[in-house]
Amino acid sequence: MTPHPMGRKKERIDDLARSGSTAVLERTDEAGAVKDSEGVSLLASAWRRLRRNPMFLFGLAIVAIFLFVAIFAPLLARHNPGTQYLISQVTPNTPIPPAQPGFPLGGDDQGRDLLSRLIWGSRQTLMVGVGATIAGLLGGLILGTLAGALGGWVDSVVMRIVDVMLSVPSLLLAVSVAVLFGQASQWTVILAIGIAQVPIFARLLRGSMLAQRGSDHVLAARALGVRERSIVFRHMLPNSLGPVLVQATMVVATSIIDAAALSFLGLGNPDDSSPEWGQMLGNSEQFIDTYPHMAFYPAICIIVVALGFTLVGESLREALDPKSRR
Known part of the structure; x- marks a missing residue:
């Protein structure tokens, strides 16, 4: 007996309804399910963003070329x-x-x-920039740790010293410190610029450590009776160094520019047998009208290298700071 046409249509509609409801239930289950995946560290997450950032890659390429030329200057x-x-x-x-x-x-x-001389000058410029940054970083670590860890009157005294140093422009402070030395040399330039960078690192580290003092892991360590020295050097300080190290990358660019300014003013290394870009720029002053290329080449080297370190530092700051992530 042949089924009625209306019956066949009804059975087909019922089949579609059942299959549709099953598909909806499956999609609902998939939507509510959470896929198992491994956690990603802060550095790995930052690197994922950095490798897609063209400004970071451009700055990293400049820094890599600069380091290559400085390291292999005797061969190049x-x-x-x-x-x-x-x-x-x-x-x-x-x-x-x-x-x-x-x-x-x-x-x-x-x-x-x-x-x-330009190739060899990259090595001297790298030594001055990195040396001044390390000197400023060490001084800032000492002052920032004292202020952030001890607090109280120690914090007040240290920060008043830092405020006085910050009230003077960094280049003017570096010039003042360089003048105090009896004879100018490469080391006097490094120390002068490093001292001028100390308050930047001190204030930044102090703020990071104050934020760590009220964190849960520090309060838990105090509740367990951990010694204050261990809390400072094992819990607070390591977790506060991230912003400071990122700032150090940008300070290298500032140190290179300040070193060039000191050398241009005659406060740098007087021995021109070991060339430095700022020194070359200062020596070209008398030929700027007739032979401008003498000043152009060292100036463009300083500008490009400072730009590279600045781009890398800014990209690192954006990648590691949750408030500025894109």
């Missing part, structure tokens, strides 16, 4: 930076030897290869 430079290869071409009418085979950028006013 074709000539000794202190040897006067082109001294015979230095005349009153032509004080700067032009570019020629073997000397693509020409020479300076003493007949030394300009390109080799």
